[in-house]
Amino acid sequence: MARADIQAIVDALWKDQSEGHWKAFVKALPRSGLKYYKVVYPNGKLQRAQDLRKAYAQLYDSKQRPIVKIPISEKKSGAVVGATYYMKGLLTVNKADEWIS
Amino acid sequence: MIEQDLKPLEEKSIYVIREAKLKFKNVAALWSMGKDSTTMLALTRKAFLGKIPFPVIHIDNGIDFPETYAFREWLSKKWNFKVIVGRSEIKPDPMGSACCGRNKPETLKKLLEEYGFDALIVSIRRDEHGIRAKERYMSPRDRDFRWDYKNQPAELWDDYASKLDAKEHMRVHPLLDWNEIDVWRYIKREHIPVNPLYFSRNGFRYRSLGCTHCTVALKSNAKNVDDIIRELRTTRQEERSGRSMDKEHEAAMERLRALGYM
Amino acid sequence: MQVRNIALLGHKDHGKSTLIGRLLMQTGAATRVRIREAQEYSKRLGRGFEPAFILDSFTEERLNEMTYDTTRAEIKHRGMALAFIDVPGHEELIKNMISGASYGEVAVLLVSAKPDEGIRGQTKRHLFVARMLGIDRLIVAVNKMDTVNYDEERFRAIERGLRRFISAIGFDKRNVAFVPISAYDGENTVKRSARMRWYGGKPLVEMIYESAKKATPKATGMLRIAVQGTLPGGLVAGKIVSGSVRAGEMVAILPKGAAVKVRSITVNGAVVKVGNAGNNVALALAGTLPKEMRGTIISGISSRPIVTDRIRLRVFVTGAFGRAMSVKFNGIDIPCRKVRVLRVIDTTTGALRPGPPRLLDAVEADITLSRKVPVEGYAITPELGRFVLYNKGMFAGIGIIEPG
Numbered sequence: 166m167a168r169a170d171i172q173a174i175v176d177a178l179w180k181d182q183s184e185g186h187w188k189a190f191v192k193a194l195p196r197s198g199l200k201y202y203k204v205v206y207p208n209g210k211l212q213r214a215q216d217l218r219k220a221y222a223q224l225y226d227s228k229q230r231p232i233v234k235i236p237i238s239e240k241k242s243g244a245v246v247g248a249t250y251y252m253k254g255l256l257t258v259n260k261a262d263e264w265i266s
Numbered sequence: 267m268i269e270q271d272l273k274p275l276e277e278k279s280i281y282v283i284r285e286a287k288l289k290f291k292n293v294a295a296l297w298s299m300g301k302d303s304t305t306m307l308a309l310t311r312k313a314f315l316g317k318i319p320f321p322v323i324h325i326d327n328g329i330d331f332p333e334t335y336a337f338r339e340w341l342s343k344k345w346n347f348k349v350i351v352g353r354s355e356i357k358p359d360p361m362g363s364a365c366c367g368r369n370k371p372e373t374l375k376k377l378l379e380e381y382g383f384d385a386l387i388v389s390i391r392r393d394e395h396g397i398r399a400k401e402r403y404m405s406p407r408d409r410d411f412r413w414d415y416k417n418q419p420a421e422l423w424d425d426y427a428s429k430l431d432a433k434e435h436m437r438v439h440p441l442l443d444w445n446e447i448d449v450w451r452y453i454k455r456e457h458i459p460v461n462p463l464y465f466s467r468n469g470f471r472y473r474s475l476g477c478t479h480c481t482v483a484l485k486s487n488a489k490n491v492d493d494i495i496r497e498l499r500t501t502r503q504e505e506r507s508g509r510s511m512d513k514e515h516e517a518a519m520e521r522l523r524a525l526g527y528m
Numbered sequence: 529m530q531v532r533n534i535a536l537l538g539h540k541d542h543g544k545s546t547l548i549g550r551l552l553m554q555t556g557a558a559t560r561v562r563i564r565e566a567q568e569y570s571k572r573l574g575r576g577f578e579p580a581f582i583l584d585s586f587t588e589e590r591l592n593e594m595t596y597d598t599t600r601a602e603i604k605h606r607g608m609a610l611a612f613i614d615v616p617g618h619e620e621l622i623k624n625m626i627s628g629a630s631y632g633e634v635a636v637l638l639v640s641a642k643p644d645e646g647i648r649g650q651t652k653r654h655l656f657v658a659r660m661l662g663i664d665r666l667i668v669a670v671n672k673m674d675t676v677n678y679d680e681e682r683f684r685a686i687e688r689g690l691r692r693f694i695s696a697i698g699f700d701k702r703n704v705a706f707v708p709i710s711a712y713d714g715e716n717t718v719k720r721s722a723r724m725r726w727y728g729g730k731p732l733v734e735m736i737y738e739s740a741k742k743a744t745p746k747a748t749g750m751l752r753i754a755v756q757g758t759l760p761g762g763l764v765a766g767k768i769v770s771g772s773v774r775a776g777e778m779v780a781i782l783p784k785g786a787a788v789k790v791r792s793i794t795v796n797g798a799v800v801k802v803g804n805a806g807n808n809v810a811l812a813l814a815g816t817l818p819k820e821m822r823g824t825i826i827s828g829i830s831s832r833p834i835v836t837d838r839i840r841l842r843v844f845v846t847g848a849f850g851r852a853m854s855v856k857f858n859g860i861d862i863p864c865r866k867v868r869v870l871r872v873i874d875t876t877t878g879a880l881r882p883g884p885p886r887l888l889d890a891v892e893a894d895i896t897l898s899r900k901v902p903v904e905g906y907a908i909t910p911e912l913g914r915f916v917l918y919n920k921g922m923f924a925g926i927g928i929i930e931p932g
Binding site: 268269270271273274276277280281284285287288289311312313314315316317319392393402445502503504 | 529530531557559560561600602604609627756757758759760761763765767794796797806807808810822859
C-alpha cells in the first residue's frame, strides 16, 4: 500500500475516531508496511479517559523508520475509550531515545 | 531468587485448581495474558485433561498492548476456552492510578454479580510483593472485595475455607508458592506460549505486564525463555519495578489489596 | 531446589520477625529495595534499624510491632531452600498460628533470654500444637542474649526449664537442640558468635539446615487416595496420599467399600501405568461408583483402613468446644452425633485439669459421627487421621487420631 493511502486513512482517524474509521485502519494495516508501534503519553499523565486524546502511537515500518502517528482512542456513543485493540498485529519498538511513560 | 522443585509446585497447583472447580458452583479465572495467569491456564488444562472448564475474565481498560490483545485471541482459539471481557473505565482514582487502580476491581465486581461467580482463580504469587506473603490458597472477599487479612479462615493441611456468606466470593490462588523464576522454568519445561512483550526488542523487555500507560520496559537483552531464566538468576531488581503503580507508597498498595486489586 | 518449611514459634515480642529479617539480610535474600524500605520505616518511627521491618509488611503490623497473620520468607543455605513461616505470637491469633505451623517440617522456637521475658505459657502452647501437628524436629533458639551480656547461665536455665516439658509432650530429645542467639545483633544466627565462645555448637541456620536434612518424608505405605470429586467428563480426581496405584488393579471405594477396577490413570495430563504418592490423579474406574465421590477414600482391596463412625480424638481447642459440632474430614462436613470429653489438658503446663474444656486447652474426646468414615492413626496416614472441628460454622479446633 502506498504511503499516501495509509496517510489518508490516518488523517480520517485523526479527524474522527469513529468505529468506521478504525475498521478502515484495521483493514489497511496488513498491507501498509507498518510493523512497529510506540504508545506515547506526552506528559505522562492519565487521569481521565479524555486525556487519551492527548496520547498517540508512533508507527514504524519494518526498518523501524517512523511513518505516521495515530490516535489511541475511539469515540463510542459520545465517550472516549482506549483503542489499542485496533493496533493488533503491530509490535512494540521499545525505542529508548523517545521513551516516555 | 530461589529455584524450587517444579514437581511439587505443579501437583499443589493442580490440586488447588481442581478443588476450586469441585467445591464451588460457578468458578471463573482472571487472565491478564501475562506469564502467571497463562501458566495457570496451562495447569488447568493438565488438571482437566486438556480442557479449561470455566470462563476466563479479562478486565480491559482499552489501552493494553496490541500484542496482549493478539495473544488473547490467538491462545483462546488454540486452547478453546471462553473469554469474558469486562471493559473498565479510565477515570480519576483516589489511589492515583486511573488506568489500572481501583477502576479495574470495580468492573470485576460488576461482572461477578452479573454472572454470579462464587470463586475466582487469581494467579498471584507470594514473592511478587511483601503483602502477598500473607495470602492463603483460598481467601474470602466480601461484596466490596475487602480482604480481612487478620481474620482469615484457618487453612491447614489440605482443608481450605469453604464457608461462605452469599455476599462473599472466594479468591483462589493456585500459584501462591511459585517464584518468578519457577514460572519461567515451567514455561520452558512445558513449552507454554507467552506474550512476546516479555522478550527483548531494541535492548528492552517487559518483566511484569500492565497496560501501555503504567508499564515501563526494563533494559534487557533476553530474547528467549532461556535468556530470561539466566537473567533472573543474576538480577537484584524487583520484579514489579517496571510497574509505576508500585513505586508509590506501600500503604497505597495495601489499601488497593484490601479493595481487591489483583 | 527442594524447599523445607520451617515453622517459627514463640511468644509475642520474643523476636520471631526480627530473626527472619536478620536471616534474610545475612544470607542475601532481601533485596536492596526491601532493606531500604525497612531503614526508611525505622527512621520514620524514630528508632534504630529494625530487621523485622523487612518482613512485617503491613504498615499496621509495623506500627503495632506485631504480626497478625503468617508470613512466609525464603532463604538459601548450602543448596537448600528454607521457607520460614512466621506466625503470630499473640494468644488470640492462635488460629493463624496453627495455619502457619501446619506447613512446618521443622520447628524453631524462640524464647527470649531477657530477664522479664523468658519461658511463657504461650511458649509451651506453641510447642504443644507443633507436636500435635506432627512436627518432630525442634530447635530452641534462646534469643536476645545481648540483653543478658551473653551469659551462659541464663541460657542453661532456659534450657533446663524447657527440657522436661519438651520430652513430656513427645519430642525425642535427640531431635531437639538449643542455640543461644541475638537476632537483633545477628549473633550466632548465620556465623558463630565471638561473644558466646562458651557455646560449642553450630550457628542457628546451620542447625536448621541439618535438622531439615534429616527430616525425611514418611515412607509411603498402603494405597490411599483422597478423592476430590468427579471431573467434567466422568473421571475421578484425587490425590494419592500414600502408596501407589496401578492400571488394571482392583481398588475399594470407602466408606461403602465398592470394589472397582482401575481402567486408566492420568497424572498431570499424561496417561501413566502407575500413579505414586503425591500425584494428583484422574482415574477411569470400571464398576458401580457411589453417587457422591467427593470425600471418599480409595484403597487397595485387601489393605483397607478402618471404617467407623466412632473416633477418639486429641483436640486442640480454638473455639467453642461443645456438643453441636461438626468435623471437616477429607473435604466434607460431617455433623457429630455425640461428643464425650475424657480428659482436659492445660497446654501451658501439660497437666490434666478438671472442668469443661476451655479455649486453648487440649481435650481427649470420644466422638460419634453421623456417618461412617475411613480412618487411620495420624502418624500412619495423616490425611486419614486429622479433623478440623467447627461449631456452628466457626473454627472450634483441630483433632487427630492418636495411634492405639
